[in-house]
Each structure stands twice: as structure tokens, then as C-alpha cells.
Amino acid sequence: MKVTEAERDSFYKVLFSRRDVRREFLPTPIPKEVLDRILLAAHHAPSVGFMQPWDFVVVSSKETKQKIKQGFQQANQQSADMFDGERKEKYQTLKLEGIEEAPIGICLTCDRSRTGDIVLGKTIKPEMDLYSAVCAAQNLWLAARAENIGVGWVSILLDDVLRENLAIPESLDIIGYFCLGYVEAFQDTxxxxxxxxxxxxEVKNSIHFEKWQK
Incomplete structure (x- = not known):
């Protein structure tokens, strides 16, 4: 299937307009068919050995979101204390989540035992299952943006908070908690x-040819 120029341009528009959303969420519900498309896109991420190690816990309960928000507040204070001076002051002015504002939360997990102990592609780099699950996060984010839905990745959360409130087994690794919802506007920056x-x-500072260059 060949991608047309118009389709190519649409993809880059989605890619470059993706944002980590924290403050612009609207209470508008996400229709089931839209959420289903986003999750299907996430499920079609590339995965080493085709092991598809991800699972998605969808959260809409107000009570559950309140408990997760409390966990964020504790972790956020702990994080703020790691900075000093002006950097700490700046950190404390930032809004770093939209847990209660977003209509939907999604916790992404990784089952590192899926498909067995020896997995094609993991034999030398066993962490490839974690990277595969992160690819699912990227697919979810881009699909959501194509649906004009904002996503915010909340990484300032202790795993124990999510395990306790979402009944996530200890055998699973937690990749992240994502807030999803329609937004007032997507920021340019x-x-x-x-x-x-x-x-x-600048992208030129990230690209090296033939060998690493300082």
C-alpha cells in the first residue's frame, strides 16, 4: 500500500503537533468507538519477537482518579525536593498532570514473560520487551492526536500507587499512566x-554519520 503525499503530510502534521497535555482537558466524554480506535492503534505497535507484551488498564472512575492524584501529589513533593534554589521554585510552578481533569486514564503495563522465557530478539538485549511497550505508548499518543484528543504522560507516580488502586500484579512492569481527553486547544510549543x-x-546536534562525533 503506497502512502500518498497528502497522507504523508497528514502524518507529519499529527507528529509535529503532538503535545504532552496537562491543563487544557475538557470534561467531554470520549466516545467508545474513538477510544477503541486509539487502543487498536496502540495494540498494533511494533514488538520484538512479536511478543506484544503490553496491556492497557482503562480508568474512568472519579474515585480511582482521586486516589491516583493523591499518589501524584506525594511523589511530586518528593520530586520537588530533589531540586534546589530557582530550579525548585520553577518546578513548583509547573502543572505536571491532568489526572482528575481528563475523562480517561490509561495505565500501560509490560508482561516481560509473555511468549516464554526465550524470545526471538531478546536473547542479547533482554530489555527489548520494555522498549516494545513504549512503542505502544507512542502509537497511542499519535492515534489520540489524530482524533484531536490530548494525552499527558504522568511519570511522577510510584508504581505501588497504581498497583494498589488498579490491582496490577507484581509480575508486570508499569510503563506509565496516561491522561486522555479532548482539549481547549493544542499548544504550538x-x-x-x-x-x-x-x-x-536542534536536530543537527542529535545526528552522527558513520561514527559518534562530539
Whole structure:
């Protein structure tokens, strides 16, 4: 199947307009058919050995989101204390989640034992299953953006909070918790760049030819 120029341009539009959303969520429900398409896209991520190690726990309960938010608040204070001076002050001004505002939360897990002990492609780099699950996160994010739905990745959460509230077995690795919802607007610039935390590196500084260059 050949991709047309219009389809190519649409893909790049989605890619470059993807944002980590924290503050612009609307209470508008996500229709089931839309959420199903997003999850199907995530499920079609590439995976080493075709092991498909991911699972998705979909959260819509207000009570559950409140408990997860409490876990974030504890972890966020712990994180803030790791910074000093002006950096700490700046950190404390940032909004870093939309757990209660977003209509849907999704916890992405990785079952590292799926398909057995020896997996094609994991024989030398056993962490490839984790990378495969992260590919599912990227698919989810891009599919959501194509549906005009914002996504925020909440990494400032202790795994125990998610295990306790979502009944996630200890045998599974937790990749992340994602907030999904329609938004007021998608920002032109990433939040952390917009608020002076970190700027984007120029792509030329990330590319090396033939060998690593300083």
C-alpha cells in the first residue's frame, strides 16, 4: 500500500503537533468507538519477537482518579525536593498532570514473560520487551492526536500507587499512566519549553554519520 503525499503530510502534521497535555482537558466524554480506535492503534505497535507484551488498564472512575492524584501529589513533593534554589521554585510552578481533569486514564503495563522465557530478539538485549511497550505508548499518543484528543504522560507516580488502586500484579512492569481527553486547544510549543524549563535541541546536534562525533 503506497502512502500518498497528502497522507504523508497528514502524518507529519499529527507528529509535529503532538503535545504532552496537562491543563487544557475538557470534561467531554470520549466516545467508545474513538477510544477503541486509539487502543487498536496502540495494540498494533511494533514488538520484538512479536511478543506484544503490553496491556492497557482503562480508568474512568472519579474515585480511582482521586486516589491516583493523591499518589501524584506525594511523589511530586518528593520530586520537588530533589531540586534546589530557582530550579525548585520553577518546578513548583509547573502543572505536571491532568489526572482528575481528563475523562480517561490509561495505565500501560509490560508482561516481560509473555511468549516464554526465550524470545526471538531478546536473547542479547533482554530489555527489548520494555522498549516494545513504549512503542505502544507512542502509537497511542499519535492515534489520540489524530482524533484531536490530548494525552499527558504522568511519570511522577510510584508504581505501588497504581498497583494498589488498579490491582496490577507484581509480575508486570508499569510503563506509565496516561491522561486522555479532548482539549481547549493544542499548544504550538511544548509546555516545558513554553514555561522556560527546557528548550528543544536542534536536530543537527542529535545526528552522527558513520561514527559518534562530539
Amino acid at each position: 511544548p509546555d516545558l519549553e513554553r514555561h522556560g524549563w527546557q528548550s528543544r535541541r
